Structure formats: structure tokens, C-alpha cells
Amino acid sequence: NVLILDFGSQYTQLIARRVRELNIYCEIHPYHKLPDNVSEFKAVILSGSPFSVRAEDAPHPELSKIRGKLPLLAICYGAQYLAHFHGGQVAPSATREYGRANLSILAKDDVFFKGVKDGSQVWMSHSDTIKDLPENGVRLASTTDVANAAYKIEGEQTYAIQFHPEVYHSTDGKQFLDNFLIKIAGVTPDWTPDAFVETTVAELKEKIGNEKVVLGLSGGVDSTVAAILLHKAIGSNLHCIFVNNGLLRKDEFSSVLKQYEGMGLNVKGVDASARFLDALAGKSDPEEKRKTIGNSFIEVFDDESHQIEDAKWLGQGTIYPDVIESVSVNGPSVTIKSHHNVGGLPDFMKLKVVEPLRMLFKDEVRRVGASMGIDPLLLGRHPFPGPGLAIRILGDITPEKVRILQEVDAIFINGLRAHGLYDKVWQAGAILLPVNTVGVMGDERTYENCVALRAVESTDGMTADWVNLPYEFLQKTSNEIINRVKGVNRVVYDISSKPPATIEWE
Numbered sequence: 001n002v003l004i005l006d007f008g009s010q011y012t013q014l015i016a017r018r019v020r021e022l023n024i025y026c027e028i029h030p031y032h033k034l035p036d037n038v039s040e041f042k043a044v045i046l047s048g049s050p051f052s053v054r055a056e057d058a059p060h061p062e063l064s065k066i067r068g069k070l071p072l073l074a075i076c077y078g079a080q081y082l083a084h085f086h087g088g089q090v091a092p093s094a095t096r097e098y099g100r101a102n103l104s105i106l107a108k109d110d111v112f113f114k115g116v117k118d119g120s121q122v123w124m125s126h127s128d129t130i131k132d133l134p135e136n137g138v139r140l141a142s143t144t145d146v147a148n149a150a151y152k153i154e155g156e157q158t159y160a161i162q163f164h165p166e167v168y169h170s171t172d173g174k175q176f177l178d179n180f181l182i183k184i185a186g187v188t189p190d191w192t193p194d195a196f197v198e199t200t201v202a203e204l205k206e207k208i209g210n211e212k213v214v215l216g217l218s219g220g221v222d223s224t225v226a227a228i229l230l231h232k233a234i235g236s237n238l239h240c241i242f243v244n245n246g247l248l249r250k251d252e253f254s255s256v257l258k259q260y261e262g263m264g265l266n267v268k269g270v271d272a273s274a275r276f277l278d279a280l281a282g283k284s285d286p287e288e289k290r291k292t293i294g295n296s297f298i299e300v301f302d303d304e305s306h307q308i309e310d311a312k313w314l315g316q317g318t319i320y321p322d323v324i325e326s327v328s329v330n331g332p333s334v335t336i337k338s339h340h341n342v343g344g345l346p347d348f349m350k351l352k353v354v355e356p357l358r359m360l361f362k363d364e365v366r367r368v369g370a371s372m373g374i375d376p377l378l379l380g381r382h383p384f385p386g387p388g389l390a391i392r393i394l395g396d397i398t399p400e401k402v403r404i405l406q407e408v409d410a411i412f413i414n415g416l417r418a419h420g421l422y423d424k425v426w427q428a429g430a431i432l433l434p435v436n437t438v439g440v441m442g443d444e445r446t447y448e449n450c451v452a453l454r455a456v457e458s459t460d461g462m463t464a465d466w467v468n469l470p471y472e473f474l475q476k477t478s479n480e481i482i483n484r485v486k487g488v489n490r491v492v493y494d495i496s497s498k499p500p501a502t503i504e505w506e
């Protein structure tokens, strides 16, 4: 196990993902909250930070249980921290050091550089520089602008680097992490999807015993993988509920339900479309629509979970990025839990919570799913928002609008699949606009709906760019939509990036 101490760098999660790619398990903890079992970790990595070590409010980690006791890799801020507070000197750089640089390796025989060629490209992002090394520091590599690009501490397994091995542009970044973690710290790379499944299933068995778990399936990757893990552990004591809110994609409720049954899951499909659509009638404010759907879901789920006698647990598909406690750059971060008022909560929320995926990144959830034999088509599905088509029908929602959008969306998505484009897109969908436009069909003037198509590339949905879909594909899709979907006479393609636009239109 590797401990990553976070100083608020935008790259901290990337460090963790790179480490996991080496099949090594790691955890991110804020620099000021060391876990109690620090000594049990095999190695520690200090992240970068937006702070300067010279600033008064700069983060000060408590390293007495780590320095000299565990192998330590200090990246960027970490490297500067070790220098500044242990007999070295850090000063503002004469030139800002951002972007590409090439390493000139002085310690060619050090294991840290095994498999790394002189001149290797690394990525820099810092405005302070290490002028003097700390006590017992030995310079290992330089770049044109940075004399102390890498150093180690004599007599310790402590390495420090000014560059970022975790970013893609550091060509040998993964090699450095491999050298440090496996060759220097002696960590065993045994964190594989198969191993995760085996240990997690055993832990779940132990934790849950003969008690019952309820879990809401959404058709998405996370809830499905969580369900299959629980199913392996407790079999039919897992009770899944799959709610049709009437805002899913065309035919999705029946096809996904069938798929779940095929996987052997004990799943109840609840068609609550009418309930959701009734509650939404006349509502056009996006946040009000979201709230209405959220509340209706809680009601339906509460009703359904009451039918499962004696359920003790609520299973959830929460993943690691949702639970990592982040270090706020603007003062101490406060996490406000909304689960205070236990008395006023629906009954299912009073259940004990089990989250088998809470330590996994999204790409790992997919790998774990694949190792359990889940259909690649399901694992590769685009993200789909909880409120579904409700936030893609701008303005108020009627069953007729849902029908139109389902038809349009199906033509678009099936077309992407048929043209081999689906997997090149991170998320795609259609939006029904609240305007009618004039058209002409045959000799008739029409005055009908306009729909927009959106397809984006992204890695996490935080930033995104529109996809340059082939004109020929757009042309074909537009024709098909206008010819086949009654009520639509115009199709437009959204060419906005996020930011400043969002992925959804509401």
C-alpha cells in the first residue's frame, strides 16, 4: 500500500491513477490528516501544490513518522518542502518554469534512473526553484533551467523531483514511479482487477453475513459493477431495484432489465413513469425539475425497499473521486454532510451503507467489471444523467415531448454505433429545443420542433470539447431524423466547448 499525501495539487488524482496502473494500491490523504496506520504503508509520495513553501500559510505536513522510516518520493512542492525546511534554500525562479524540459542525468547508476535515457523529457510546473539542497542531499539530475531537478537524501530512501512524473508529457514518468515503488521501496504490484474482486467479495461476505442489501440500479457502469460484486458475495440476499422514471432512452428499461436478469441478478423493475411525469407536469425550471425527479425517486425507492423485509444495508456505486477529501486552496475544506437529520429521512436512508467501489477510479471500475465478465457493451456505455431526458427537454415536459426525443436520440446513438463512432465519443445525446421553426415538406409549410445533437470528448466531464463528427454522418443522421420523427423539421449540431458551455443544456 502506498500513501499519497495531498497538498492540493491539481495532479494528485493523476499520481494515484498512475500508481494504480502499475497494479499498486494507493490512497490519497490530505497532508494534515495522516492515517493512524501510517507505519503500515510501504511507501509515501508527497504531491505538488499551488502554494509556495515560502508563503506563511504554506502546508506543513507532519513527517516525523515518515522521514527516514519509509521510502519517500517528494514531487514538486514536496521536493521544495524537504529542501526549504531541512537546511536547503528555495527561492523564486528567475524564469517561470512551465512545460517541457529535458533531464541531464548525473547519477546514471542510481536505480531511480533505470530504463531512463539521458535527455528524457519531463514536465515542469513551478515558479519557485531549489537553490540549495537540504542536509545530506545529493543532486541526481538537472535541466537547462533547473539545477536541482532531482535529488536524494544520503542514508535514506528519500527521493525528490521537481518535475511531474504523473503527467502524460513526462515520457518516462511511469518508469520513475515503477523504479521508486517497485525497485527501491520493494512494493509488490499485486493490485489487479482479479485480486480486487477476490478480496472485495471476501470482505463483503464477512461484513454483510446473512443480512439483506437493497441497491438501486441505474443501467450505468458503477451501479452494475457494484451489484455484481455484491451478488458474488451474498447471492440472492442482494435485492436490486431498477426504476423507470419515464425519462430513459428508448426501450432502455426493458432491454436493460433483461440484461440484468441475464446476469443472474435478483432485480425488480418498477415502472414509475406516470408518477414522475405527473410530478413534473408544468415545471420548466431546470433545478426544480431535478428536485422533483430526485424527490420522486426517493419516494418510489422508499416504497419499494419497504417490500424487502428486514433489509439492513443500502448498496451504492460510489467511486473514489466522490470520496477523496480534497485540500482546499482557499482555506481549510469543510465537508458538509447532508445526512444529519436521521429522524426525517426516508427509511431506506437509515440503512447501513455498503460501497464496494469507493476506492476505485472509473477506469478501474470498468476493468473490474470486465474481469467479472460483464458485457463490454454495458461497460462502454456513455454516461447518462440521473434526471435523464428531463434535462434535455428544455422547458416543461410532456409524454409527447419525451416520445419525440427518445426517437431522435435513438437514431443518433444507433447511428454512432453503426458508423463505429460510439466509442470515440465520451457522451452523446439529443436535445429538444423549446422553439418551433418553419419548414417546408412537399408543398406544405411546416411549423415544428427543432432538435440539437451534442457529442463531446472528455475524460471526466469537468472539461469537454465537441467532437468533429464526419459531415457525411451528420448529414445522414439529420435526414433520418427529419424523415422519420414526426414533429421535427430541423436539426442543429452543438459546437460549444465546456467551459464556457456545459455538456447538458440545462
Ligand code: XMP
Residues within 6 Å of the ligand: 290, 383, 384, 385, 386, 387, 391, 427, 461, 462, 498, 501, 502, 503, 504, 505, 506
Ligand atoms: P454538465 O452539463 O454539468 O455535465 O457539463 C457534466 C456531466 O454531468 C452529467 N450531469 C448530471 N448527472 N444528475 C446526474 O446524475 C444531474 O443532474 C446531472 N447534470 C449533468 C452530464 O450528463 C455530464 O456527464
